[in-house]
Amino acid sequence: MNYTVAIAGNPNSGKSTIFNALTGLHQHIGNWSGVTVEKKYGEYKIGEHIINIVDLPGTYSLNPKSIDERIARDFIISKKSDLVVVVVNASDLEKSLTLLIDILEAGIKTLVVFNMMDMVKIQGKTIDIRTLEKILNIRILKTVAHKKIGTDRLKLSILQEIKTPTQQRFKIQYKERIETTIKKAIKYITVPENIGVNKRWIFLKFLEGENILNFSEETLKRLNEYKKIISDFLHSQNLELYFVEKRYAYVEGLIKETVKNELPLEKRIFISDRIDRIVTNKFLGIPIFILVMGAMFYLVFTIGTPLSNLIESFFEWISVIIKTFLTGLNISSIIISFIVDGIIGGVGSIIVFLPNIALLFLGIGILESSGYMARAAFIMDKFMHIFGLHGKSFIPMIMGFGCTVPAIMSARTLDSEKDRILTILVLPLMSCSARLPIYVLFASIFFPHKEAFVVLSLYFLGIIIAMIVARIFKNIFFKAKIAPLIVELPPYRMPVWKDIFISVWIKSKLFIKKAGTVILLAAVIMWVLASLPPGVEYASRESFIGKIGSFFAPVLKLSGFGFYEAAVALIMGFMAKELVVSSLGTLFGTTLRSSIQTLFTPISAYAFMIMSLVYVPCIATIATIKQEAGWKWSVIVILYSIILGWILATIFYQTSLLIKTIF
Amino acid sequence: MNNTFPLLKARIGSQVIIDELKGGPGFYRRLIDMGLLPGTNIEIISGGTNGPIIIAKDGIRIGIGARMAAKIFVRPA
Ligand SMILES: Nc1nc2c(ncn2[C@@H]2O[C@H](COP(=O)(O)OP(=O)(O)OP(=O)(O)O)[C@@H](O)[C@H]2O)c(=O)[nH]1
Ligand SMILES: [Mg+2]
Numbered sequence: 001m002n003y004t005v006a007i008a009g010n011p012n013s014g015k016s017t018i019f020n021a022l023t024g025l026h027q028h029i030g031n032w033s034g035v036t037v038e039k040k041y042g043e044y045k046i047g048e049h050i051i052n053i054v055d056l057p058g059t060y061s062l063n064p065k066s067i068d069e070r071i072a073r074d075f076i077i078s079k080k081s082d083l084v085v086v087v088v089n090a091s092d093l094e095k096s097l098t099l100l101i102d103i104l105e106a107g108i109k110t111l112v113v114f115n116m117m118d119m120v121k122i123q124g125k126t127i128d129i130r131t132l133e134k135i136l137n138i139r140i141l142k143t144v145a146h147k148k149i150g151t152d153r154l155k156l157s158i159l160q161e162i163k164t165p166t167q168q169r170f171k172i173q174y175k176e177r178i179e180t181t182i183k184k185a186i187k188y189i190t191v192p193e194n195i196g197v198n199k200r201w202i203f204l205k206f207l208e209g210e211n212i213l214n215f216s217e218e219t220l221k222r223l224n225e226y227k228k229i230i231s232d233f234l235h236s237q238n239l240e241l242y243f244v245e246k247r248y249a250y251v252e253g254l255i256k257e258t259v260k261n262e263l264p265l266e267k268r269i270f271i272s273d274r275i276d277r278i279v280t281n282k283f284l285g286i287p288i289f290i291l292v293m294g295a296m297f298y299l300v301f302t303i304g305t306p307l308s309n310l311i312e313s314f315f316e317w318i319s320v321i322i323k324t325f326l327t328g329l330n331i332s333s334i335i336i337s338f339i340v341d342g343i344i345g346g347v348g349s350i351i352v353f354l355p356n357i358a359l360l361f362l363g364i365g366i367l368e369s370s371g372y373m374a375r376a377a378f379i380m381d382k383f384m385h386i387f388g389l390h391g392k393s394f395i396p397m398i399m400g401f402g403c404t405v406p407a408i409m410s411a412r413t414l415d416s417e418k419d420r421i422l423t424i425l426v427l428p429l430m431s432c433s434a435r436l437p438i439y440v441l442f443a444s445i446f447f448p449h450k451e452a453f454v455v456l457s458l459y460f461l462g463i464i465i466a467m468i469v470a471r472i473f474k475n476i477f478f479k480a481k482i483a484p485l486i487v488e489l490p491p492y493r494m495p496v497w498k499d500i501f502i503s504v505w506i507k508s509k510l511f512i513k514k515a516g517t518v519i520l521l522a523a524v525i526m527w528v529l530a531s532l533p534p535g536v537e538y539a540s541r542e543s544f545i546g547k548i549g550s551f552f553a554p555v556l557k558l559s560g561f562g563f564y565e566a567a568v569a570l571i572m573g574f575m576a577k578e579l580v581v582s583s584l585g586t587l588f589g590t591t592l593r594s595s596i597q598t599l600f601t602p603i604s605a606y607a608f609m610i611m612s613l614v615y616v617p618c619i620a621t622i623a624t625i626k627q628e629a630g631w632k633w634s635v636i637v638i639l640y641s642i643i644l645g646w647i648l649a650t651i652f653y654q655t656s657l658l659i660k661t662i663f
Numbered sequence: 664m665n666n667t668f669p670l671l672k673a674r675i676g677s678q679v680i681i682d683e684l685k686g687g688p689g690f691y692r693r694l695i696d697m698g699l700l701p702g703t704n705i706e707i708i709s710g711g712t713n714g715p716i717i718i719a720k721d722g723i724r725i726g727i728g729a730r731m732a733a734k735i736f737v738r739p740a
Contacts, residue, residue, distance in 0.1 A: 060696035060697070061696050063692060063696075065689070065692060065693065065696070091722055092721075092722055092723050094698055094721065095696075095697070095698050095723070098698070123722060209688070238691075240688070240691075240692065240695075241691065241695060241700070244695045244700070245695075245700055248698065248700060272724065273708050273709070273719075273724070276708065276709055276717060276724070277708075277709045280709055280710060280715075280717060280726075281709070282710065282714045374726070375726075377726075378715060378717070378726035381715055381728045381729075382714070382715065382728075382729065391728060415689070415693070483689070484686075484690060484693070484728050484730050484731035484734075485715070485726070485727065485728030485730075485731060486693050486694065486697060486725065486726070486727050486728065486731055487725070487726045488697065488723065488724070488725055488726075489717060489724040489725065489726050490724075491724075
């Protein structure tokens, strides 16, 4: 049999960690709220059964405020799953249980997991799980998900629970008058086939201001009459607040009955708080952030560059060997050129940067896993406001240093649509890992011993441009107020090294795969275009590729790199940013570095880096912007980035030249 | 009760009780999602005095922006 099981619960409660343990997959995990923003699918086999698992975004309640929460809520109440596994952060029972009883009241079949049991121990608490099970009529399993404790039993229990025919009848009893009104009102509600919750709950949500079923005009009128009766009875206090308060009060009672604090409050030491007093300090917060980023890039260079030099020497060595070998075999020079210039030159020139990129992912992984990401949102809130952005916009921005595509998706956690779109618009300006090779290559040629500084300057330039662009767009398109910031700050955790290494490994593999597919294909096409028409000198201005490039090159003249090779590299970069370097690699073959050195000057090299930073995001990014914000915004991004890139590169080049001639 | 004041003005280390949430529906929905209802006892961990603020409620820590903290009224515990 085939069953479907959804994993739901509060943000950061360990849902994806459990999902990974069940399915053996490697979904993104991080120590902040809002890591998962889309349904993720996996499965495991048990006996002859296949259990399909759906990892949902975290949600604080079933009254969603943002897209990711809505995705979770809609799936939970749909009939798409045979069972909902509710993951409870056992070290933060109040919030988790409040969501749980809301799910129970809806009449949804659930299995409950108390995760983070290790934290409960550290907090010096004991939970009487038996009693909780009895009161709520549920089954509870204990897990420590990141250590895989209890997850094997969960596999079995899920199946057992699916097979046990239980009816969830839990409900909170409200005042007599309210209950009778509810009874009358729900006569007017019909629950559609595809929704798996009871009428009473749908009406309760309606009272809280959630029109889940999109009631017809007529039903709406009826229900509103009953709503009025209840709000009059409660002296028209805020109804949502009333029901949420009831749930909290209920949970408070539960906790009083089942949780014992063995350690007195003042005995508990909160290391996290001590760190936070420094890290989030009004004056130290931003400097510390800059220091953290600086340290990260310092590592990317000091460890990464020797490693990439090693790989580079390897490719040079192998090029020479292959060349001599093939020449010895009397193989035509065209084929030799294809292998050495086209393939090794193109693909090799970008593979060289694998160590830098892997280290960058390692750094981001540590940031994500430690708990610093949530703090970054908090620290930057005020600063971001100056530019019309939200504190939470900062988390996607940091993710953007890795790859812009998931960063754009993660903007879903922003409550306000305007904040979200504005964030998406500027995210391409965060230097993604594919742009790192461009910076490293040019910086190492023109600014030896100052590479780290030069590359870091481009990252900060990206941030600064993003801020200014955001401010301008804010004034033009999004005049509304920025949503206020409230963010949960999870305790700092030792990074889970295994998770981080696996994630770095997966991303490195993806990079190599890209090199072996997209980049290889581009290299082959470019080599062909550079070798035709027959008889032409390879990659000369008379070749096809030379003609295409020369057509665009004049536009780039003012920016300091008006030669066809630069134009070709930038055009290819539209496909994927890795292609900027690999195209130059294909065109120049083994003379990549020396050719760049003769064509560019330090000033035009920096202008070229600015151009590569700003001008047009890659196709995958554009497609994601279209998916998340609509085609209108993706067109706007294409236009503003090309124009802005050109203007900034040109301004930099011209003023630098001017300054140079004056002094 | 006249001794209420905005959370923004609370001092580090002090204990306060949430008295009133003076904001729109979106505003309080965010707060009650975090369990910050009127009557809740909270402690100020860091920040504050006109800046963003970190509060503790039982075991959990919540960061609140300055503009939001200005609209949460509290009284001494
Ligand atoms: N101490 C402890 N940490 C855990 C446990 N399970 C997961 N974690 C950590 O908790 C953090 C959150 O885990 P995730 O699996 O990403 O949480 P999630 O519920 O999927 O979060 P969202 O996708 O943001 O809703 C990570 O840092 C995990 O390593 C546990 O049992 N004990
Ligand atoms: Mg997750």
